[in-house]
Amino acid sequence: MLEKISHLLGRKPPEHATRKQLHKLLKRLKHRQRELEKRCEHTDDAHERKRLEREIKVIREQRRKGVHLYRELRK
């Protein structure tokens, strides 16, 4: 009972909440990556293209990290 109370009163969110949020965040990042890739395809400005490519690269790395963490949490 005490465990239940401390869980109820505890600040740490349950693991499934973090996993759910992670899933949502990964979807959002994927969507953003697709959007940036489309914009990158249509831009002629070299400076803008470089900026977009950099952002895509960072998102890809964040997604890779996120997918790994998501799989760990699912285990």
Add this chain to the structure above:
Amino acid sequence: MLRKLLLPVILAILAYGLWLSPEFKEISAGVAIFLFGMLSLEEGFKAFTGGRLEGLLRRTTDRLWKALGFGVVTTTLMQSSSLVSVITISFLSAGLLGLAQGIGIIYGANLGTTTGAWLIAGLGLKVKIAEYAMPMLVFGVILLLQRSKTLRGIGYVLAGLGFIFLGIHYMKEGFEAFRSAIDLAQYAVPGIQGVLIYTLLGILATVIMQSSHATLVLTLTALSAGQITYLNALGLAIGANVGTTITAVLGAIGANVDGRRLAAAHVLFNVVTGAVAILFIQPFMAVVEHLARWTHLPAGDFTLRLALFHTLFNLVGIVLMLPFTGRMVCWLERLFRVRRPAVVRARYLHEAALEVPDAALAALRKEVVHLFEQAFGILAHGLNLHRETIISDFDLDHLVEAPPRLGDYDIEAHYDLRLKQLYGDIIDFASRLRTTLPEKRADELYQLRNAARGIVEAVKDVKHMRGNLVHYTSHENPYIRAEYNRLRAMLAKVLRELHRLLLEEDADVTFLSLDRLKVEIREMEREQDERLEQLIRARRITPLMATSLMNDAGYAFDAAKALINAGQTLYRASDQAEDEAERSLQLEKDEIDRLAGGDQSS
């Protein structure tokens, strides 16, 4: 002087009373035990406020009616309007609640606290509650000695309830014994005069005991023992309602202007409600009698009628005041104005915020964002740019090429005026908070203090490079001019992104998008190194220019990194799970280096 004299006078009167009458001794002991029980109960609930109550407060008070409901429910559960008002003031001081929502909670707490009279009149005086007090005290004290914070909290709650029950028992016994010795009812004052006199007595008793609950219990026990008349008891209940505002007034002493506004609203609401109750005492009594008959209350049970009256006039007060809440907020904002000092001081760090760890950390976070806001202007001007230029959507790479106009800007003087004291306030608050903060939250405090230090160091970095920046951005050599302008544009970009993240809450700039900025800066750092070597080899810039540029580039990149780190510490997603998810995807230093193409190991 008066305050110094007041305590010895009260103690002397009490000592005389205790020596004179054993019944008075029993009643006073009952009040003392009851008050001690209230303190224990508050202490117990404070143990549970490490997140849950604060989280609930944040989520459920976005509308006035929700705030009102929150006030009713929490005060009913905790039986302490004082604790609810103190938490509300600390949250308001920390800027986590609006004044209108704070007022809503206070309205609700006033209604919630009336349930206490129902419990005492319905159970406390009818059942032999002292029998329940003893086991509660035994279990309570055992739990109090445990290490676990939760168990200790339960222990405080149990012991508190035990003492409250015991206090009520002693008061009841005292009044029973008093009845056989002296009949206080002979001092009853009839009519409106009696209501007024007893209202003043109720205010006085509540101010002295700082608990409307204690006054109400005394009133109810005296009423049930027939020591006071029903009409006079109504006066005492009204007085207790007005007198209870003293807790909020005392709580607001250490609070900021918002806390004082809320305390004033509390006083205003309770005084208006009390005045309405006195003015319309006869209609109120008639309605109470009607409701009592309708709900089949026993004919001679005046204690339950008093509880009904208490709830009714508070409810009428809410109905009367609720439509004017918006106007009250405007009026209070005009009455208590925020004074803008020449030297910028902390806005959110107040004694009241220190009471609750969550509120204190939230206040500190907001204050460090305030520090960033102040630093933003200094940094912008230090880079010879205007705030508006940085906030705008214009291309910064082109904007920095415009001739500089702020050559005489005294960054040191502005640092002294706008940052030094504010930073001092933050450090002072953080040090005091460290002593009361639970160990598991210490890291959060440490990060916030580091973020503040990072912001201040960024300003100092810009201060160091400013002399050369002013000199070389108007230099005839186009190469050195371009290099310094690149540094200006880079820092301006960082400021723009952080402004969008922390102050505008722009959806396009997120916690994770700052990683892109980190990669960009790392790339720029590497490119700048390569360019510098080429410029020296091709003799485009003098060796003196090169050493200046190397030093200043170091300052600029350090400032940019410190600011981004501060921004990532200060950013908070609306939801804790979302925040944790975002932080878990944040790229580490080696990942940033690898993406920027500067890591040889990968």
